[in-house]
Amino acid sequence: MKPSLAKGTRDFTAQEVSRRKYIINILQKNFELFGFQPLETPSFENLSTLTGKYGEEGDRLIFKILNSGEYASKVNQEDWDNKNHQKLISQISDKALRYDLTVPFARFVAMNHGKLTFPYKRYQIQPVWRADRPQKGRFREFYQCDADVVGSESLLQEVDLVQLYLKSFSDLKIPVTIHMNNRKILSGLAEYAGITDKLIEFTVALDKLDKIGKEGVVKELLEREISQKSIDKLEFLFNQSDDALENLLQLKEKFADSEIGLKGVEELEFVLTQSLNLGVDMQNLVFNITLARGLDYYTGAIFEVKADEVAMGSIGGGGRYDNLTEVFGVKNIPGIGVSFGLDRVYLVMEELNLFPEEASTQVEYLFANFGGEGTVEALKLIMQLREKGISAELYPENTKLNKQFTYAEKKGIKNLVFLGEEEIKNGTVTFKDLAAGEQKTLSLEEFLG
Known part of the structure; x- marks a missing residue:
């Protein structure tokens, strides 16, 4: 049988693994610099933990795990005959692979809230x-990189997460813009236009502005039974200036009678002003009034990060939520979280050629195998190099030198070392820098540095 990969999964080569580790190490270092602590949860959860948390569509996308043993013998025959999959699932599966990191995190906080120190940053x-x-760009198995703070309503958390995003992408050398909005502002706009009952329909259409343009958005709003009168009141949305604070000032006037709208403006104004005070370039921070991601989940700030030089969609996103753990019976734990899209960040860095040479795992020295006494001496020297943290290996067979050269070049090894009879007699080492094509002979002391 010809081997194949399961659809939506990938193998990662040595270079890909090293490059992914390079990104993860930078993110991990910054998470810890900002006071976040690591958490790991099991790869699978009880199915009941995950079901009903992602909506109907999300529930369909959960990978269920069959119960072990004779699971089929415990199935209700009528359900089996009728192919009633909803009833069958609960009889043949009680566990599932995790769909995201948020629900397992919520489950962890709900189970351990009495032992955790709040605000809890993970x-x-x-x-x-x-x-x-x-x-x-869409896989069935992929990594998520999340950072959340729960147990604090302070807007300083939003300011800190802006800093986390900017520092992390600066360290990765990716020029980015952070788009920001606030769920309360979107609610205020719906209130101002008299379409509070159509909030979701309104924001879903508005979120498509950059893809379908003003005409497309207006057409969709009309199709969703939003009146022309309401659309006319929202005309100003399509003429936003480049000055975020000026746009917020305009909103303040519009929201004179909207308490929730004014609250949203106040929150966003605080985050933008404090970020400015900390020296953030306003070119990197945009108030995007059409940003409406995760509306069924977020209750305050909404973030989306876009790479400036690559058309890639968002490479990060997040926002504030009111109650992470309520579905597990623990109330009043507000939070805010952001995530980094590892796969998209990788693609952006690849396209912009941003991976440094050290992001690839390369062997420093390959010792040519001449057989005889030289093999033992080579192994002794390799052991000394490894003690110093320098990677080295011996070609396993005593074969033609040409074949050993080819192996070194294909594997991207930097230097080929010759430890023949002459070198052993003189206490020297000869090695060739394969990239530069230069050959040197050094004493053993010089070589080991």
Whole structure:
């Protein structure tokens, strides 16, 4: 049988693994610099923990795990005959692979809230699984990199997460813009236009502005039974200036009678002003009034990060939520979280050629195998190099030198070392820098440095 990969999964070569580790190490270092602590949760959860948390569509995309043993013998025959999959699932599966890192985090906080110190700051970098239709940039197994703070309503958390994003992407050398909005502002706009009952329809259409333009948004709003009169009141949305604070000032006037809208403006104004005070370039921070991600989840600030030089969609996102753990019976734990899109960050860095040479794992020295006494001496020297943290290996067979050269070049090894009879007699080492094509002979002391 010809081997194949399961759809939506990938093998990662040595270079890809090293480059992914390079990104993860930078993110991990910054998470810890900002006071976040690591958390890891199991790859699978009880199915009941995950079900009902992602909506109907999300529930369909959860990978269920069959119960072990004779699971089929315990199935109700009528349900089996009728192919009633909803009833069958609960009889043949009680566990599932995690769909994201947020619900397992909520479950952890709900189970341990009595032992945790609040505000509790955690980061998590682990794979998740979704039974989605695979396509370019979308996989069934992929990593999420999340950082959340729970147990604090302070807007200083938003300011800090802006700093976390900017520092992390600066360290990765990716020029980015952070788009920001606030769920309360979107609610205020719906209130101002008299379409509070159509909030979701309004924001879903508005979120498509950069893809379908003003005409497309207006057409969609009309199709969703939002009146022309309401659309006319929202005309100003399509003529925003480049000055975020000026746009917020305009909103303040519009929201004179909207308490929730004014609250949203006040919150966003605080985050923008404090970020400015900390020296953030306003070119990197944009008030995007059309940003409406995760509306069924977020209750305050909404973030989305876009790479400036690559058309890639968002490479990070997040926002504030009111109650992470209420679904698990623990109330009044507000929070805010952000995530980094590891796969998209990788693609951006690849396209912009941003990976440094040290992001690839390379062997420093390959010792040519001449057989005889030289093999033992080479192994002794290799052992000394490894003690110093320098990677080295011996070609396993005593074969043609040409074949050993080819191996070194294909593997990207930097230097080929010759330890023949002459070198052993003189206490020297000869090695060739394969990239530069230069050959040197040094004493053993010089070589080991």
